[in-house]
Amino acid sequence: MIRVETLHRHFGGFRAVDGASLEIATGSITGLVGPNGAGKTTLFNVIAGVLEPTSGKVFMDGEDITGMPPHALFHKGLLRTFQIAHEFSSMTCRENLMMVPGAQSGETLWNAWFGRGRIAQEEAGLLKKADEVLDFLTISHLKDEKAGNLSGGQKKLLELGRTMMVDAKIVFLDEVGAGVNRTLLNTIGDAILRLNQERGYTFCMIEHDMEFIGRLCDPVIVMAEGKVLAEGSIAQIKANDAVIEAYLGTGLKNKETVG
Amino acid sequence: QTSEAKIGVILGFTGPIESLTPMMADSAELALKEVNDSGNFLDGVTLTPVRADSTCVDSAAATAAAERLVSTDGVVAIMGADCSGVTGAVLSNVALPNGIPMVSPSATSPGLTTAEDNGLFFRTSPSDARQGEVLAGILADKGISTVAVTYTNNDYGKGLSDAFISNFEANGGTVTLSAPHEDNKADYSAEIGALASAGGDLLVVLGYSDSGGKGMIRSALDTGAFDTFMLGDGMYSDALLADLGTDLDGSFGSVPWSEGPGTEKFKEVSDAAGINGESTYTRESYDAAALIALAMMAGGEATSEAVKDNLLAVANAPGEQILPGELGKALQILKDGGDIDYVGATNVELIGPGEAAGSYRFYTITDGAFETVDFR
Amino acid sequence: MSDRVRGFVLFGIVAVLLLGTGFVQSWNSALLILNMGLVSAVMALGVNLQWGFAGLFNVGVMGFVALGGLATVLVSMPPVSAAWSAGAGRLFLALALAVAVIAAAVLCWKRLRKGVRGWVVALLLIAGFFAFRAVFDPAVALIEAIDPATTGYLGGLGLPVVLAWPVGGLLAAGVAWMIGKVALGLRSDYLAIATLGIAEIIIAVIKNEDWLARGVKNVIGLPRPMPYEIDLQNDAGFVQSAASLGFDATTASTLYVKLGYGVMFAVVLVLLLVLAQLALKSPWGRMMRAIRDNETAARAMGKDVTRRHLQIFVLGSAICGIAGAMMTTLDGQLTPGTYQPLRYTFLVWVMVIVGGSGNNFGSVLGGFLIWFLWVQVEPMGQAAMTLITAGMADGSWLKGHLLDSVQHMRLLTMGVILLLVLRFSPRGLLPER
Amino acid sequence: MGEPYLIGEAMTGGYGTGADILQGCTIAVERGEIAVIVGPNGAGKSTAMKAVFGMLNLREGSVRLAGEDITQLSPQDRVAKGMGFVPQTQNIFGSMTVEENLEMGAFIRRDDFRGTLAQVYDLFPILKEKRYQAAGELSGGQRQQVAVGRALMTQPRVLMLDEPTAGVSPIVMDELFDRIIEVARSGISILMVEQNARQALEIADKGYVLVQGANAFTDTGRALLANPDVRRSFLGG
Amino acid sequence: MEFLNGLVALANFVLIPAVAYGAQLALGALGVTLIYGILRFSNFAHGDTMAFGTMCTILATWWLQSLGVSLGPLPTALLAIPFGIAGCAALILLTDRVVYRFYRRQKVKPMIMVIVSMGVMFIYNGVTRFIIGTEDQNFADGERFLIGAREFKALTGLDEGLAIRTTQAITVVTALIVVAALFWFLNRTRTGKSMRAYSDNEDLALLSGINPERVVMVTWLIVAALATIAGVLYGLDKSFKPFTYFQLLLPIFAAAIVGGLGSPLGAIAGGFVIAFSEVGITYAWKKVLGYWLPDTLAPDGLVQLMSTDYKFAVSFVILLIVLLFRPTGLFKGKSV
Ligand SMILES: Nc1ncnc2c1ncn2[C@@H]1O[C@H](COP(=O)(O)OP(=O)(O)OP(=O)(O)O)[C@@H](O)[C@H]1O
Numbered sequence A: 001m002i003r004v005e006t007l008h009r010h011f012g013g014f015r016a017v018d019g020a021s022l023e024i025a026t027g028s029i030t031g032l033v034g035p036n037g038a039g040k041t042t043l044f045n046v047i048a049g050v051l052e053p054t055s056g057k058v059f060m061d062g063e064d065i066t067g068m069p070p071h072a073l074f075h076k077g078l079l080r081t082f083q084i085a086h087e088f089s090s091m092t093c094r095e096n097l098m099m100v101p102g103a104q105s106g107e108t109l110w111n112a113w114f115g116r117g118r119i120a121q122e123e124a125g126l127l128k129k130a131d132e133v134l135d136f137l138t139i140s141h142l143k144d145e146k147a148g149n150l151s152g153g154q155k156k157l158l159e160l161g162r163t164m165m166v167d168a169k170i171v172f173l174d175e176v177g178a179g180v181n182r183t184l185l186n187t188i189g190d191a192i193l194r195l196n197q198e199r200g201y202t203f204c205m206i207e208h209d210m211e212f213i214g215r216l217c218d219p220v221i222v223m224a225e226g227k228v229l230a231e232g233s234i235a236q237i238k239a240n241d242a243v244i245e246a247y248l249g250t251g252l253k254n255k256e257t258v259g
Numbered sequence B: 001q002t003s004e005a006k007i008g009v010i011l012g013f014t015g016p017i018e019s020l021t022p023m024m025a026d027s028a029e030l031a032l033k034e035v036n037d038s039g040n041f042l043d044g045v046t047l048t049p050v051r052a053d054s055t056c057v058d059s060a061a062a063t064a065a066a067e068r069l070v071s072t073d074g075v076v077a078i079m080g081a082d083c084s085g086v087t088g089a090v091l092s093n094v095a096l097p098n099g100i101p102m103v104s105p106s107a108t109s110p111g112l113t114t115a116e117d118n119g120l121f122f123r124t125s126p127s128d129a130r131q132g133e134v135l136a137g138i139l140a141d142k143g144i145s146t147v148a149v150t151y152t153n154n155d156y157g158k159g160l161s162d163a164f165i166s167n168f169e170a171n172g173g174t175v176t177l178s179a180p181h182e183d184n185k186a187d188y189s190a191e192i193g194a195l196a197s198a199g200g201d202l203l204v205v206l207g208y209s210d211s212g213g214k215g216m217i218r219s220a221l222d223t224g225a226f227d228t229f230m231l232g233d234g235m236y237s238d239a240l241l242a243d244l245g246t247d248l249d250g251s252f253g254s255v256p257w258s259e260g261p262g263t264e265k266f267k268e269v270s271d272a273a274g275i276n277g278e279s280t281y282t283r284e285s286y287d288a289a290a291l292i293a294l295a296m297m298a299g300g301e302a303t304s305e306a307v308k309d310n311l312l313a314v315a316n317a318p319g320e321q322i323l324p325g326e327l328g329k330a331l332q333i334l335k336d337g338g339d340i341d342y343v344g345a346t347n348v349e350l351i352g353p354g355e356a357a358g359s360y361r362f363y364t365i366t367d368g369a370f371e372t373v374d375f376r
Numbered sequence C: 001m002s003d004r005v006r007g008f009v010l011f012g013i014v015a016v017l018l019l020g021t022g023f024v025q026s027w028n029s030a031l032l033i034l035n036m037g038l039v040s041a042v043m044a045l046g047v048n049l050q051w052g053f054a055g056l057f058n059v060g061v062m063g064f065v066a067l068g069g070l071a072t073v074l075v076s077m078p079p080v081s082a083a084w085s086a087g088a089g090r091l092f093l094a095l096a097l098a099v100a101v102i103a104a105a106v107l108c109w110k111r112l113r114k115g116v117r118g119w120v121v122a123l124l125l126i127a128g129f130f131a132f133r134a135v136f137d138p139a140v141a142l143i144e145a146i147d148p149a150t151t152g153y154l155g156g157l158g159l160p161v162v163l164a165w166p167v168g169g170l171l172a173a174g175v176a177w178m179i180g181k182v183a184l185g186l187r188s189d190y191l192a193i194a195t196l197g198i199a200e201i202i203i204a205v206i207k208n209e210d211w212l213a214r215g216v217k218n219v220i221g222l223p224r225p226m227p228y229e230i231d232l233q234n235d236a237g238f239v240q241s242a243a244s245l246g247f248d249a250t251t252a253s254t255l256y257v258k259l260g261y262g263v264m265f266a267v268v269l270v271l272l273l274v275l276a277q278l279a280l281k282s283p284w285g286r287m288m289r290a291i292r293d294n295e296t297a298a299r300a301m302g303k304d305v306t307r308r309h310l311q312i313f314v315l316g317s318a319i320c321g322i323a324g325a326m327m328t329t330l331d332g333q334l335t336p337g338t339y340q341p342l343r344y345t346f347l348v349w350v351m352v353i354v355g356g357s358g359n360n361f362g363s364v365l366g367g368f369l370i371w372f373l374w375v376q377v378e379p380m381g382q383a384a385m386t387l388i389t390a391g392m393a394d395g396s397w398l399k400g401h402l403l404d405s406v407q408h409m410r411l412l413t414m415g416v417i418l419l420l421v422l423r424f425s426p427r428g429l430l431p432e433r
Numbered sequence D: 001m002g003e004p005y006l007i008g009e010a011m012t013g014g015y016g017t018g019a020d021i022l023q024g025c026t027i028a029v030e031r032g033e034i035a036v037i038v039g040p041n042g043a044g045k046s047t048a049m050k051a052v053f054g055m056l057n058l059r060e061g062s063v064r065l066a067g068e069d070i071t072q073l074s075p076q077d078r079v080a081k082g083m084g085f086v087p088q089t090q091n092i093f094g095s096m097t098v099e100e101n102l103e104m105g106a107f108i109r110r111d112d113f114r115g116t117l118a119q120v121y122d123l124f125p126i127l128k129e130k131r132y133q134a135a136g137e138l139s140g141g142q143r144q145q146v147a148v149g150r151a152l153m154t155q156p157r158v159l160m161l162d163e164p165t166a167g168v169s170p171i172v173m174d175e176l177f178d179r180i181i182e183v184a185r186s187g188i189s190i191l192m193v194e195q196n197a198r199q200a201l202e203i204a205d206k207g208y209v210l211v212q213g214a215n216a217f218t219d220t221g222r223a224l225l226a227n228p229d230v231r232r233s234f235l236g237g
Numbered sequence E: 001m002e003f004l005n006g007l008v009a010l011a012n013f014v015l016i017p018a019v020a021y022g023a024q025l026a027l028g029a030l031g032v033t034l035i036y037g038i039l040r041f042s043n044f045a046h047g048d049t050m051a052f053g054t055m056c057t058i059l060a061t062w063w064l065q066s067l068g069v070s071l072g073p074l075p076t077a078l079l080a081i082p083f084g085i086a087g088c089a090a091l092i093l094l095t096d097r098v099v100y101r102f103y104r105r106q107k108v109k110p111m112i113m114v115i116v117s118m119g120v121m122f123i124y125n126g127v128t129r130f131i132i133g134t135e136d137q138n139f140a141d142g143e144r145f146l147i148g149a150r151e152f153k154a155l156t157g158l159d160e161g162l163a164i165r166t167t168q169a170i171t172v173v174t175a176l177i178v179v180a181a182l183f184w185f186l187n188r189t190r191t192g193k194s195m196r197a198y199s200d201n202e203d204l205a206l207l208s209g210i211n212p213e214r215v216v217m218v219t220w221l222i223v224a225a226l227a228t229i230a231g232v233l234y235g236l237d238k239s240f241k242p243f244t245y246f247q248l249l250l251p252i253f254a255a256a257i258v259g260g261l262g263s264p265l266g267a268i269a270g271g272f273v274i275a276f277s278e279v280g281i282t283y284a285w286k287k288v289l290g291y292w293l294p295d296t297l298a299p300d301g302l303v304q305l306m307s308t309d310y311k312f313a314v315s316f317v318i319l320l321i322v323l324l325f326r327p328t329g330l331f332k333g334k335s336v
């Protein structure tokens, strides 16, 4: 589905992504892990067209999508969430979701003026869909609340909810789990599995919760210092010394001594 | 008959010429006060000035102000407006529709000569078309044939410089560069740089004395780009001399003025009233207001029609000549059925569609003071 | 108080202010304020479209208003045939040359390699500039020589002046499109200063290109869509019907003409307001608000932010252009020197913000209210001063000084009122929601 | 046992004039102990923290520090009294360098804070590497480290952390918890909100489960972990 | 000799005026940029603040002059500046207390602050005119020139003169010192850093124990000082007229923005960019080329790229070009 070839992205002299090559297979749920600052988010941003690569190429289904603007990629079915929630803060939660689907006929001025009937119909459909998503995310009581007033975790949920508004081919999730209650996260995990199995979405997700990764992802790619450090099943990764050293660590030193 | 008649005084009390207008308004009101104090005016009718702000540049605000004067305060005539742009706006939007006569002391743009006015528009200042000739004539007499020109970038400056340049070139002169300047801007180095490069025997400055014009001269003197200047009417002010002192010695210029007793008399009158009458267009303002009052008297009623119909008659010959400070006398003459020829502070002689014929004072600056050469 | 009630009350207050002006001052004043209020409301609507809907910080309103004014001259004034035969051909040749050079430069920029293209384009532009000047300057000299005191320009097309309104909109839209292509990538205050600069450039062109619309020499006596008051006063039929309504001819004619303008302006305002409101309350409006809130996220959600920005920039500017044409029609003259940022850009912004940005009705309200104040603070300031000085001894220095300074009260009063209004509703009188 | 070192008692309040988010919830921490707050998203955990820190007007209830009623004090004054806080979002100065961020943490300190700075760099080595970079250019996890580092620089007597480990890698998380234990041992009270609840509760002396602005469960960390209800509903099984 | 003459002409009409004007703009832009950087809004009242500070200084100057105090070759006004700053600071702090603080507490959007500052502008505008009137005030005394054009010619025997005014020199020196001081203050001192922290994230600043009211007060005090100094130096060089100070606002903002809002170094750079493009691009090269080229090649025309009508337009075109390549100004400014 997605192939990244020796991708570089430098900030001044700093190589945030330093020649990473990787592949995300169609229909997979690929996990992307790595220490803080490994370049994961930067990689996402380059793939999603937010940042220009310094060099290297990105392909989607064989097509060269390097440097395509984000909105064009969206229409190709590539969706992403943001690590630091990017809600539309002065709009209600419902509106945050309803604005997502592309090619709404009400998005042209002509229709906004003269096609009110058709718009009303479409809107009714969107509204239903948005309410379903809000329900699923357990924030339906907040549908008319401004998104700017949500709690940190709720914003992350809304962020995820947007990807559920349309039929995507591939979804990039950047730490949706951070700050989300673990019980809810399990439900979300179930949903991701369902979307993957029933609707054939491909997922690529950055996450630091190894349990969550372990439950959903195969394969898992480990990045460090802008390069791919290892790739394989969760078990292989967990056993990889380099990964343990750079990323997983060996647990608490002080734990035993606590009360 | 009412015992009060209101006269609108529309000048730019805020905006780019805000430092000139208080003196102009004072002078106009001085004339009205004189009329009232004489006790000779129309069976005890008092003339009350009502000020309004033309802003000099915002036609809409000026129109609104004028409209308010006319419809709310019920003014029967307007002394004003000051700048040519807003004057045109007030004329066509307020004065014409309501039949209110306007006497502008200072709107000198040649374009106003041909503006549709239905006989309602007068000005006590001459059109700049005439001043252009005068200035060119001065240079011809002095035998100067290459000059650089700078003018304030509005209808007044542009109109005046057009008039000057065409006359000057017709006399065989060469203008090396004619560069406009915007008023009240922070810096004039660019203009001076270009003008200095172009060169010329002197710099002709057609601007405002307390604004861009002064800025240009100062900049030219400071950099040594020019040391002699020829000044248009807007540049004549004591403040300019006070500021620049003897640096201006040798420069010269022209200003609407008339020889003779009227001007001196005005200085006396204004000094006595504690008003600075030596500023630009104060004389014209006094005359404008005086003419309105006299025209009313001649018409026998304090109405717009009276002003419109009689203004030319009182301003021009035949009749007894009237100077500033003699308004009471004039009123008496008119009351007695006599005829007057208002001379006023500026030797008023209204020609054509009701604008001052214009006589100009050609002066030079010697030892930091204006010195009259002759009148033309 | 619900939003709707609040809206009614506030519009009611404006109506009362206008009616009050009618009763206390005069109906002519009231109508004049109303008319400019309508024009201001249209301008505010345009700015609100850009800022309130899409978060575009356009401080170049003045430029677009002036373009509308220019359109009025170009459409309605009679052509100056002498000028046309003197230099028009050459002039248009020069303009065509300019367009060709710019097109070639853009093409080079797009086609050439990074390293060389800067130099090539620069060279092309400089050479093109001199070629252009060589053709252009003589043409201008020829045109401007034709009776400079009264014409000295090409004149217009001699068409009905109302046509200038849509044309003004189109002209503004066209220029906005070009500006938008170049400058819309800039953020907030940087875009602001860029648009401010472009407005200054537009004014500079109108002021200095005399062949176009006489520059600072002004075009006065523009044709009007309404009859002249004088003609009405001389029209026996009109005088009679006025008399039958109990009006004298002068008053009736002035009111009639002003009402006529008022109705025309109101039609335009209502039309634009309806369109703006429909647009805001649609998925299009939602998309715009999303873009305003967070561009990055909107892009990721498939919205073509650049294109939408351009679209709304062009639309908003076009509305300002229409308003500008309407205003120049009302003034009956084009006086480029009067275009000052304070009056035509910042005052409009005050209208939008005080009214409540993002809310169309708020902008309209702000337009009426602020314009009313702009005109009426002068007498208000005077009244305040008279009140303050009432207790002082006649002839005291302070009293004299205060009375002399009364004109400065105008802006001071404006400032105080502005601060008071914003104090009681810091998000505008009719906030977005 | 006397009164806890820091206690927000029966707090009720909300944002602006909106509805009450907190409904009489109580949170307390003893000297040198770690108290952890868990609960579903939107339960009011962050709100409770803000309330304790005085960034929210309480309609009812009080906050007391070492027996002194500080309900009316401004956040700044609370900082002066030795409280430190890392908010959940917007917890760094994006346009300032990493080092300046840390210096700002020490703003109220008049002594030489270079020692503390070195300690923070020891704890988060990556920050030392990036000390002259603008904090806004860091990765999500790195920012989080800056935020915690800034609070540590204050050398507070109570440290309040709102989800300090969100987005940090396992190895850093372990380091962080280690360090928190150390800090607590040195006599500083720690009040912390966590979604990585199991790890957090393991080291907690006391745990609070908040639901809809009220206390649902309160117990020792271990006990809460052992409670099947709590595990299922709030800790993800 | 010919070459020197050309060089002197260029220096006299382009370099020196542009440097001096640039420094004047920079001093104004520093105030604007500081307010933007710390308080996060574009302050439209800055021009009128400058006017007010200058007015206070003028009044103090007159008073000093009446006491017979003088600085010899330097303008007396320099001595009066502290009084001006004090007056200006009093006004600004009062304004902050009565006006800005309310909106700050309401956490209104920057745009509202801009409009509020416009209201303040109107009021200052009225107050200044109310006190000193609208007329031009010339309050410079002392030596006007370091070296005058005639003196220079006499001294060097060149055909071209070179004039450097005392005020020009003072302005340039002051601008450089002030920028360095401000840069140092913001980046190196505790208070300066706390001000930047406040501007970056107000809530977090609070959590770090920074007193916002103090930050705001210090900012306003510096602004008062900057505005007064800028206004007085400008007034000494040209003259004082309230309306001109309002007009200065536009180029000042342009300078602050090309340089990058919030950056003191940017303000200086921006001031020079604006000044040089105004003065330089419209310069007519005829004179200089006349000296530099052999007589046969000497130009007939003015060799002027653009007429001076467009000097302001040209400076904005340059500004636009700079922004297109550096969207937040030369020195990476902020944007709210
Ligand atoms: N705009 C920028 N300018 C300079 N450096 C940057 C910029 N953005 C990111 N970096 C650097 O690039 C590196 C990679 O950042 P990135 O956000 O991709 O990390 P990450 O793998 O997503 O980490 P985390 O797990 O903490 O989110 C970091 O060291 C960061 O400091």
Ligand SMILES: Nc1ncnc2c1ncn2[C@@H]1O[C@H](COP(=O)(O)OP(=O)(O)OP(=O)(O)O)[C@@H](O)[C@H]1O
Pocket: A142, A145, A148, A149, A150, A151, A152, A153, A154, A155, A179, A181, D015, D018, D021, D039, D040, D041, D042, D043, D044, D045, D046, D047, D048, D088
């Ligand atoms: N600024 C605000 N204005 C109005 N309501 C708010 C605001 N911030 C939060 N809320 C509301 O208060 C409730 C509690 O929010 P809070 O941030 O305390 O939740 P939380 O328990 O910290 O959740 P999370 O785990 O997601 O961070 C939420 O329903 C949220 O919508």
Ligand SMILES: CC(C)C[C@H](N)C(=O)O
Pocket: B017, B020, B082, B083, B084, B085, B106, B107, B108, B109, B154, B155, B156, B208, B234, B281
């Ligand atoms: C007041 C005057 C200086 C006005 C100028 N003569 C003009 O016509 O605009």
Ligand SMILES: [Mg+2]
Pocket: A040, A041, A042, A083, D139, D140, D141
């Ligand atoms: Mg990341």
Ligand SMILES: [Mg+2]
Pocket: A151, A152, A153, D045, D046, D047, D088, D162
């Ligand atoms: Mg929270």
